[in-house]
Amino acid sequence: MIKKRIIPVLLLKNMGLYKGIHFKNYVYIGDPINAVKIFNDMDVDELVFLDIECSQKKGTIDLNFVKNLAEECFMPFSVGGGIDSLDKASQIFKAGAEKVILNTKAVENPDLISQISKNYGSQSVVVSIDVKKNWLGKYCLYVYSGGKQVNCNLIEWVRKAEQLGAGEILLNSIDQDGTMKGYDINLINWVAKEVKIPVIACGGAGHVRDFKSAIDAGADACAAGSMFVFHGPRKGILINYPEKSELNNLFKQ
Amino acid sequence: MNKNIVIIDYGLGNIESIKYKLELFGYYVSLSNSAEIILKADLLILPGVGHFAKGMENLKNSGLIETLNTAVLELKKPIIGICLGMQLMTSFSEEGNVHGLNWVEAITQKFNFSDNTLKIPNVGWRSINIMKESEYFENIMDTQEFYFTHSYYINCYNKEDILAQTIYGHPFTSVFQKNNILGVQFHPEKSHKSGFRVLLNFVEKNL
Numbered sequence: 001m002i003k004k005r006i007i008p009v010l011l012l013k014n015m016g017l018y019k020g021i022h023f024k025n026y027v028y029i030g031d032p033i034n035a036v037k038i039f040n041d042m043d044v045d046e047l048v049f050l051d052i053e054c055s056q057k058k059g060t061i062d063l064n065f066v067k068n069l070a071e072e073c074f075m076p077f078s079v080g081g082g083i084d085s086l087d088k089a090s091q092i093f094k095a096g097a098e099k100v101i102l103n104t105k106a107v108e109n110p111d112l113i114s115q116i117s118k119n120y121g122s123q124s125v126v127v128s129i130d131v132k133k134n135w136l137g138k139y140c141l142y143v144y145s146g147g148k149q150v151n152c153n154l155i156e157w158v159r160k161a162e163q164l165g166a167g168e169i170l171l172n173s174i175d176q177d178g179t180m181k182g183y184d185i186n187l188i189n190w191v192a193k194e195v196k197i198p199v200i201a202c203g204g205a206g207h208v209r210d211f212k213s214a215i216d217a218g219a220d221a222c223a224a225g226s227m228f229v230f231h232g233p234r235k236g237i238l239i240n241y242p243e244k245s246e247l248n249n250l251f252k253q
Numbered sequence: 254m255n256k257n258i259v260i261i262d263y264g265l266g267n268i269e270s271i272k273y274k275l276e277l278f279g280y281y282v283s284l285s286n287s288a289e290i291i292l293k294a295d296l297l298i299l300p301g302v303g304h305f306a307k308g309m310e311n312l313k314n315s316g317l318i319e320t321l322n323t324a325v326l327e328l329k330k331p332i333i334g335i336c337l338g339m340q341l342m343t344s345f346s347e348e349g350n351v352h353g354l355n356w357v358e359a360i361t362q363k364f365n366f367s368d369n370t371l372k373i374p375n376v377g378w379r380s381i382n383i384m385k386e387s388e389y390f391e392n393i394m395d396t397q398e399f400y401f402t403h404s405y406y407i408n409c410y411n412k413e414d415i416l417a418q419t420i421y422g423h424p425f426t427s428v429f430q431k432n433n434i435l436g437v438q439f440h441p442e443k444s445h446k447s448g449f450r451v452l453l454n455f456v457e458k459n460l
Contacts, residue, residue, distance in 0.1 A: 002421075003398070005377050043445050045378055046400075070270040076400050076443040093302060096270030098402065098443065120265065120303040121337070121348075123374040123402040167374050167404075198372040220372050 051081025070096020117165025306349025
């Protein structure tokens with residue numbers, strides 16, 4: 001089996017690191033640059049940084065902060081948060097990020113995906129999709145950090161994002177987020193078979209075996225938040241990442 | 254005297270990250286698209302994240318093609334191309350169907366394989382198989398993993414130019430060298446300590 005990426009997702013509010021449950025009740029974790037230094041020593045595959053306040057505050061992730069990340073990160077990283085133009089994406093690439101992550105702004109202006117993709121290649125554009133089940137169990141798309149539901153067909157949106165030049169889909173389950181009870185396997189399975197581009201599963205991972213289930217369901221990479229910043233049943237704050245041998249064993253199975 | 258490393262700034266790519274990291278090791282690094290500065294450089298880095306045709310267009314529009322040809326082919330300045338930077342060194346790319354710098358007998362092709370479990374772009378940590386010993390692989394293990402992110406790969410016609418191959422659907426050239434020109438498909442600046450080692454080896458052996 002080809003090696004899959006295991007990606008910590010770090011959420012930012014006002015340059016601090018936070019983690020919540022179901023996209024709510026955020027608790028402060030610590031300083032993101034400190035976290036990067038620890039993740040460097042752990043040879044982490046990749047990092048994702050999402051500024052979760054940008055879409056609501058109509059701002060963009062801080063460029064100097066992205067530069068600081070680029071100075072520290074010895075691994076690839078992508079950033080998201082209010083990126084609403086090719087120009088802003090350009091600045092973020094120049095600052096040192098590998099990829100930009102679009103969510104709300106891509107839904108509002110799908111053309112942005114193709115603009116960035118045409119200039120920087122599809123591998124540099126990740127479209128992030130926040131999904132929540134409604135009371136009928138139907139998967140619905142959300143924007144503004146889970147704050148607003150979009151009336152659209154989820155699969156059509158994923159296909160459109162791919163057609164427009166997205167290189168990856170970051171698929172977040174709001175229902176599973178922060179629960180550490182495992183990914184929404186049905187969601188992963190449903191979305192991954194609709195697209196050729198890699199799907200990164202996100203939301204719910206609590207154990208390395210969850211990665212295996214997501215990959216078996218069609219995910220090309222696994223992302224997690226809580227699992228990499230909390231430790232133990234009382235959720236003490238501890239930046240952590242599985243040992244290389246543990247992951248290698250997982251992918252051998 | 255301080256040696257001068259110049260990262261070619263043609264408007265594409267995450268160029269700052271390479272600069273920061275070389276500076277950590279005490280090198281003097283500048284970003285430039287000026288012919289004067291490039292022709293005075295001791296070592297060049299051609300970075301790149303992006304679309305091939307756009308990359309060539311930007312090089313052309315900044316009048317850099319002639320400068321680079323002089324610096325690399327005539328003055329024989331050591332140059333490392335990273336990711337798209339490596340691909341631009343080939344003669345032609347299927348990404349936009351345009352000609353490249355034509356410094357190495359190779360073309361840039363789109364991944365095309367029957368294995369539908371493999372996604373395109375190829376994103377992730379892949380190992381390299383060293384095909385030819387090189388001082389640039391000092392302290393690098395065969396099968397060492399590096400970070401790749403690309404939808405196109407280079408196909409080298411001259412087997413002697415291939416330093417390492419990587420398999421994704423099929424083998425492709427992940428590192429080539431032709432005289433003073435080195436190309437790496439992976440991101441050495443984003444591949445932990447071993448990746449950075451390759452970049453440092455190139456710098457140390459040439460300065």
